[in-house]
Amino acid sequence: MKKTALNHLHHEMGAKMVPFAGFEMPIQFEGINLEHETVRKALGVFDVSHMGQIWIEGSGAIELIQKVSSNDINLLKPGKIQYSCFPNGKGGIVDDFLVYRFENNRFLLVVNASNIDKDWAWIEQHNDTGAKLSNTSDSTSVFAIQGPLALKAMQELTDTPITEMEHYSFTNIEFAGVSDVLFSTTGYTGEGGCEIYLDNKDAEKVYKAILKAGEPYGIKPIGLAARDTLRLEMGYCLYGNDIDETTSPIEAGLGWITKFTDGNDFIDRELNFEHKTNGTKRLLKAFELERGIPRQHHEICLEDGTRIGEVTSGTMSPMLKKGIGMGYIAKEHSKLGDRIYIKIREKLMPATIVKLPFYKG
Numbered sequence: 001m002k003k004t005a006l007n008h009l010h011h012e013m014g015a016k017m018v019p020f021a022g023f024e025m026p027i028q029f030e031g032i033n034l035e036h037e038t039v040r041k042a043l044g045v046f047d048v049s050h051m052g053q054i055w056i057e058g059s060g061a062i063e064l065i066q067k068v069s070s071n072d073i074n075l076l077k078p079g080k081i082q083y084s085c086f087p088n089g090k091g092g093i094v095d096d097f098l099v100y101r102f103e104n105n106r107f108l109l110v111v112n113a114s115n116i117d118k119d120w121a122w123i124e125q126h127n128d129t130g131a132k133l134s135n136t137s138d139s140t141s142v143f144a145i146q147g148p149l150a151l152k153a154m155q156e157l158t159d160t161p162i163t164e165m166e167h168y169s170f171t172n173i174e175f176a177g178v179s180d181v182l183f184s185t186t187g188y189t190g191e192g193g194c195e196i197y198l199d200n201k202d203a204e205k206v207y208k209a210i211l212k213a214g215e216p217y218g219i220k221p222i223g224l225a226a227r228d229t230l231r232l233e234m235g236y237c238l239y240g241n242d243i244d245e246t247t248s249p250i251e252a253g254l255g256w257i258t259k260f261t262d263g264n265d266f267i268d269r270e271l272n273f274e275h276k277t278n279g280t281k282r283l284l285k286a287f288e289l290e291r292g293i294p295r296q297h298h299e300i301c302l303e304d305g306t307r308i309g310e311v312t313s314g315t316m317s318p319m320l321k322k323g324i325g326m327g328y329i330a331k332e333h334s335k336l337g338d339r340i341y342i343k344i345r346e347k348l349m350p351a352t353i354v355k356l357p358f359y360k361g
Helices: 007-012 032-041 061-068 113-125 150-157 200-217 224-234 269-278
Strands: 016-020 023-028 044-047 052-057 081-087 093-102 106-111 132-135 140-146 170-175 178-184 193-199 220-222 282-289 299-301 307-316 323-330 339-344 347-354
Touching (some): 007 016, 032 220, 032 224, 044 200, 081 113, 093 113, 106 113, 113 132, 140 150, 140 200, 150 193, 150 200, 224 307, 307 339
Antiparallel strands (some): 052 106, 081 093, 170 178, 282 347, 299 307, 299 339, 307 323, 339 347
């Protein structure tokens, strides 16, 4: 099992460690609800060094990314970040990822930890453009500092103005005494914040500096469990739950990252255009329960027990104090306000289809 550069620190800090995507990762430190609320109200720091980093560079880089990505890389300016996915040629999704665009045909793709090898093989398979590929996942540490006070606190560690950075942008800065740190503002929690990418050798020094700078603001280390509840309150898809090799971007509600612009001839373009034009048999929808907690694979039913779908993600919302979830539902039963039922331990628990995000701050 792989370990991040901070593995020993997580143990020393009393984190509950679990296997995750081939890594030993902290699932929680002081408790999911406390960590979740800390991010919503103040700030927390996540070790997300298990995420993958794949670089695509050279004269064929744009052509290659345009082919494998559902989004349109030509709409992305240097210094900006784009969310996208890899269509798999069969109507499904290889992975979802972020693209960072640098100057001179240089791009960084940030991919899910469990899919690093699969994504690399997929990109390499389609690299007939002469682009240069490199994988720096094992040598890179990544920390996400999230929450309404995150940028204010992190300004203490750099002379570069960061508090007014635009969402989904990035820059290279000196941070906590370390030069050439990649600093971005994307987030997976719905709160303000930033992500920093740096060499493993500087990880412990910078992590401790982050905790010290954030101490006056109430910073806490946060585990992966709260990361999941935070993203679900915002309705963000998780690969392996809400999207996978069998789900199309259109039925998953990701039409906004599936661009049919002129010249954007990506894999599965025609199939996705047909989905967008004629619709799909099922749609990923959000719902709230009156009581009970939905979990992945619970059946979604009508009042008479007829199955109409399946839960892909579910939890008890720490902020709303009610069960929330997402799942694929037959199109004819997927309108906002529709009454559905979640089958929990053989009981049909009433729920209502709602608009995302669940938590609106």
